[in-house]
Amino acid sequence: MHPIDPIRIVLVGTQHPGNIGSAARAMKTMGLSRLVLVAPKRFPDPEAVTLSAGAEDILQQAQVVATLDEALTGCHFALGTTARDRNVALPEFSPSQAATDLVARSVQGDVALLFGRERTGLENDELQRCHGRVFIPCNPDYASLNLAAAVQVLSYEIRLKRLASGALQPKPVEGDEQAPASMDQMERLFSHLGEFMDEVDFHKGRSPEKVTQRLRRLFLRAGMDEREIKIVRGLLADTQRLLRQLK
Amino acid sequence: MHPIDPIRIVLVGTQHPGNIGSAARAMKTMGLSRLVLVAPKRFPDPEAVTLSAGAEDILQQAQVVATLDEALTGCHFALGTTARDRNVALPEFSPSQAATDLVARSVQGDVALLFGRERTGLENDELQRCHGRVFIPCNPDYASLNLAAAVQVLSYEIRLKRLASGALQPKPVEGDEQAPASMDQMERLFSHLGEFMDEVDFHKGRSPEKVTQRLRRLFLRAGMDEREIKIVRGLLADTQRLLRQLK
Numbered sequence: 066m067h068p069i070d071p072i073r074i075v076l077v078g079t080q081h082p083g084n085i086g087s088a089a090r091a092m093k094t095m096g097l098s099r100l101v102l103v104a105p106k107r108f109p110d111p112e113a114v115t116l117s118a119g120a121e122d123i124l125q126q127a128q129v130v131a132t133l134d135e136a137l138t139g140c141h142f143a144l145g146t147t148a149r150d151r152n153v154a155l156p157e158f159s160p161s162q163a164a165t166d167l168v169a170r171s172v173q174g175d176v177a178l179l180f181g182r183e184r185t186g187l188e189n190d191e192l193q194r195c196h197g198r199v200f201i202p203c204n205p206d207y208a209s210l211n212l213a214a215a216v217q218v219l220s221y222e223i224r225l226k227r228l229a230s231g232a233l234q235p236k237p238v239e240g241d242e243q244a245p246a247s248m249d250q251m252e253r254l255f256s257h258l259g260e261f262m263d264e265v266d267f268h269k270g271r272s273p274e275k276v277t278q279r280l281r282r283l284f285l286r287a288g289m290d291e292r293e294i295k296i297v298r299g300l301l302a303d304t305q306r307l308l309r310q311l312k
Numbered sequence: 313m314h315p316i317d318p319i320r321i322v323l324v325g326t327q328h329p330g331n332i333g334s335a336a337r338a339m340k341t342m343g344l345s346r347l348v349l350v351a352p353k354r355f356p357d358p359e360a361v362t363l364s365a366g367a368e369d370i371l372q373q374a375q376v377v378a379t380l381d382e383a384l385t386g387c388h389f390a391l392g393t394t395a396r397d398r399n400v401a402l403p404e405f406s407p408s409q410a411a412t413d414l415v416a417r418s419v420q421g422d423v424a425l426l427f428g429r430e431r432t433g434l435e436n437d438e439l440q441r442c443h444g445r446v447f448i449p450c451n452p453d454y455a456s457l458n459l460a461a462a463v464q465v466l467s468y469e470i471r472l473k474r475l476a477s478g479a480l481q482p483k484p485v486e487g488d489e490q491a492p493a494s495m496d497q498m499e500r501l502f503s504h505l506g507e508f509m510d511e512v513d514f515h516k517g518r519s520p521e522k523v524t525q526r527l528r529r530l531f532l533r534a535g536m537d538e539r540e541i542k543i544v545r546g547l548l549a550d551t552q553r554l555l556r557q558l559k
Contacts, residue, residue: 161472286535
């Protein structure tokens with residue numbers, strides 16, 4: 066058995082099983098093995114097997130989940146691929162930077178790279194779950210990079226970075242540092258923060274979206290560890306307790 | 313009309329017209345347009361059109377020739393892609409080096425990048441026509457990179473080098489950039505946070521130092537902008553106001 070790769074390739078809402086097969090093939094050519102499928106339209110499917118052309122092991126081990134939350138459980142870093150013109154307020158990574166970050170951070174635990182639906186990509190709330198966006202610098206007049214081609218380019222960049230870092234074998238986690246917060250711990254922090262803001266009526270009837278988005282981005286960017294989450298949530302909880310006593 | 317690209321993508325002896333279509337698509341996504349086909353088995357062919365997915369213009373302008381000699385006429389530099397284990401006495405280029413050379417030399421005249429047959433690649437005498445060989449650093453246990461995937465990776469590298477050399481003008485990325493917070497704004501945030509923690513009795517008699525230090529580190533690491541400071545301080549102030557009303 067191979068050790069489980071800490072880099073997850075997450076395909077969200079893929080419509081055509083053939084694309085899943087081609088993506089698996091692209092991954093395998095670059096030495097990636099961990100595929101997670103969020104609500105694929107048809108899977109398993111013989112077309113996926115045909116197009117995987119020998120990367121069937123990746124399809125067999127693929128994890129199929131219903132929600133992005135499940136796909137990201139246990140990850141502490143995630144990047145989402147988008148088209149260039151997509152207007153989202155997220156830090157932008159080139160494929161090379163994305164690969165550098167994914168490889169470096171995968172030493173500390175699981176990381177994820179997300180690919181959206183064939184026609185429509187990732188939805189905004191899906192992108193908001195990510196620490197950043199990646200786009201492949203396509204021809205602006207013809208950005209028709211298909212799913213497997215995008216997986217190919219990014220897997221290739223990841224392979225280059227792994228070869229360069231000598232980290233083809235992911236190294237074990239070092240002991241003394243604090244564990245980075247997982248994505249689900251981050252989500253619980255954000256829910257808590259949302260609840261807190263409602264409780265102090267921070268939005269005062271305005272749409273909470275923008276502010277929530279900005280706070281998400283701030284805390285995701287910071288790369289929090291577990292102890293920091295504990296402090297911030299502790300502060301929120303203590304304040305809530307006090308407010309409730311006083312009310 | 314576009315000017316003719318000095319970089320030729322030369323497919324030698326391609327068996328499946330679908331691969332020609334997919335290769336054209338891969339080229340076009342990366343802004344390449346000049347395709348030369350040496351003795352393709354079936355071309356033109358509806359399957360090529362189908363798989364080109366909108367890159368039909370590249371197929372229509374493709375030059376079909378009988379021999380590699382014709383394909384290379386007028387070129388002053390050529391590289392041939394090979395599998396890793398291919399034993400040929402030619403200088404080796406990584407995809408990135410290959411792209412750097414092709415882009416640099418294309419300023420002086422036409423250059424070519426050759427891709428061989430699906431199963432067998434380029435023949436030795438074909439490779440001998442080249443100035444060097446390129447191989448994509450695939451997974452040695454599964455080097456099943458298909459033709460279009462190889463074209464995709466190399467076209468992507470060529471695009472990166474063209475973008476970097478300013479041969480294309482990449483468009484500036486939109487941001488909703490804010491001024492980064494100044495050091496004194498950060499300090500005011502930390503004082504405010506300290507005051508807030510006292511007000512909700514967060515420390516409960518313990519020394520506030522450690523927690524304060526950790527929160528400082530967290531927010532400094534995040535590299536906050538002015539708007540984010542405003543949001544966090546706004547949240548603190550609103551909560552304080554509410555607490556004071558209730559007390």
